[in-house]
Amino acid sequence: MDMSERKRSILRAVIELYIKTAEPVGSKTLVQMPDFHVSSATLRNEMAELEIMGYLEHPHTSAGRVPTAQGYRFYVNELMNAYRLSVEEAERVRLAFQEKMAELGNMITKAGRMLSQMTQFPVYTMSSSTKAVPTVKRFELIPVDAYSFIIVIMTNTDVVKNRLVRLPFPQHPEGIRGLAVLLNRYFTDLPAKDFSEEAVERCAAAAGGAGALIAIVLEFARQVLDAQTDRGFYLTGTSNILNYPEYQDVNKARALMDFLTEENSGKLPEPDERDNVNIIIGPENVEKELRDSSVIVVSYDIGEGQKGVLGVVGPTRMDYAKVAARLSYIAQGLKRMLQGEALPPFEP
């Protein structure tokens, strides 16, 4: 049984109708469409064959057809027309970008919120370091007054963090500056776990009076380096799923929502390849909690050694073309913003 042109267009019609209505599609509905000039009986025969081929299924005898995961997959790979944002929509997004991002706050967070609002689906964002082990590239200690100084730490991932430290005893600014030199000598380009006791002692010996501060600085360095492996997880719009009939069953909704949390951020799909929009359909998901849902996910470059991940979660009946288009548009904008570029009216 081969995939005739007519079968393809029937399959496409069934899927697109089902995406819109969430109702099983029957032969009668199809016959009313202007696209088909055949009788309902013919459509029934074709649909029966599509069912045998695995693209459609049947909740029960007297119901219309519903796409299977395999059906969606075929649709995504072969049938789907690329969705192009309308000029208005693209412009609206661009303006929102300009405006919202100017408010500062976390740009990534804001972009996630925008995307969720546009798609009406939950959206997750995270960033994951691609550089293997984070190390300190440079220590900087700035004396503020006799009782306090600021630690500034730059990592090999070009992240800069600081902390104001208050001391219970006065400390000479020169001692602090000297300590910085020593710290840079002993502890740069070293993963946190290699901050050895021994090195601390040698450094303390060289530092004299300021040696007592080493532990404080290194503790902060450890925290910063640990935070580098942090996934910076953010999630919005989960409650949107309650809008869709597939999650009217509270248990299903809860199962998905419980899964979509920071704790599980490591289990959420990440794209296999940079800048590629990945579509994972229902049972294709590794995690069983996602097997009834689909995920569209993309990654984008941010700074050196870091990539960002942006994903949309929804029912398998999801307008893949539209969501993918919006997702990649936002990712594109985000990438530019993060690189500090101005925002040209980028490609829709």
Added chain:
Amino acid sequence: MDMSERKRSILRAVIELYIKTAEPVGSKTLVQMPDFHVSSATLRNEMAELEIMGYLEHPHTSAGRVPTAQGYRFYVNELMNAYRLSVEEAERVRLAFQEKMAELGNMITKAGRMLSQMTQFPVYTMSSSTKAVPTVKRFELIPVDAYSFIIVIMTNTDVVKNRLVRLPFPQHPEGIRGLAVLLNRYFTDLPAKDFSEEAVERCAAAAGGAGALIAIVLEFARQVLDAQTDRGFYLTGTSNILNYPEYQDVNKARALMDFLTEENSGKLPEPDERDNVNIIIGPENVEKELRDSSVIVVSYDIGEGQKGVLGVVGPTRMDYAKVAARLSYIAQGLKRMLQGEALPPFEP
């Protein structure tokens, strides 16, 4: 009609049963309790009076009694026994604090997650500045190499932020250090909106070649100061509400969930007074989206000029005593952690 001792204990029993079961409480159920040595008829009479007094109500003729908001209020004010965490529970929390907090990340966030897990309700946290207008207390510019330097900004709220700036043209370290002095002269203790054109020009004139960098530094300062008014909102455990029968109606659940978002953080209850556990019952809420729910909220001191808010949202049928106890226990722990104290086995 006065509130006899017996009425009080009947009211308490009804409320506590209803909190446990979410089922209307009838006279038969009460008569089975060992606490009452009267007949069901007597209980019925008493309950009818409690209903007239406004503490109970009746979904329909043949149903048991359900507490009204007024009933809960009376319970909270007069009837409720303070709930004391068991030693085991307190100890468990203390250990979790020690462990989880050591992982760093945002302590407040972690505490929120713990509380949500303990109560099985959604929890929100935010911090709000109590100091009126944020200003820069001190600018610090650290030259890194000819093409880059780090801006460090300390605010009057003792927040320190920094940013690495790359320049398209080389800049002499001395010029940068000189600029720092000028910035501190012209722009400290000044709200962001008073960074006038005029002041920028005067400063630029004095700075010479490095004057071009003023705009960059001030832009960052503006961002930092704006972020100071940020509420640092965090929310967890929203999906928990789906566990409770009062939110089995998907529309109700969605209404609440849609309301519980960052955008509405300003509308969420904040305690009237520092360190006081506030209980807001159903219709007592200002926001109509919360009128079917209750909120327990507390604030705690963090650093100077900042207070933190920690709140729990749940159905009006909520174990007020238990939740309040847990909430304030966590808030207490959080406060200590944030003040950098070690964790003694604090009061349950």
Added chain:
DNA sequence: CTTAGCACTCTTTGTTCTTGAGTGCTAATC
């Protein structure tokens, strides 16, 4: 004041029946 008793109300649950959408199959038609 308390309680036993009883009629009454209203929700909940289960049952049965009907309706209608949609199918699969067969036989006739192009």
Added chain:
DNA sequence: GATTAGCACTCAAGAACAAAGAGTGCTAAG
């Protein structure tokens, strides 16, 4: 050989109805 008309069949969903059960309010007696 592909298409179509026709028809019997299936099954979910909804309506209508009945029965059960929980709980009430009231009355009259203790």
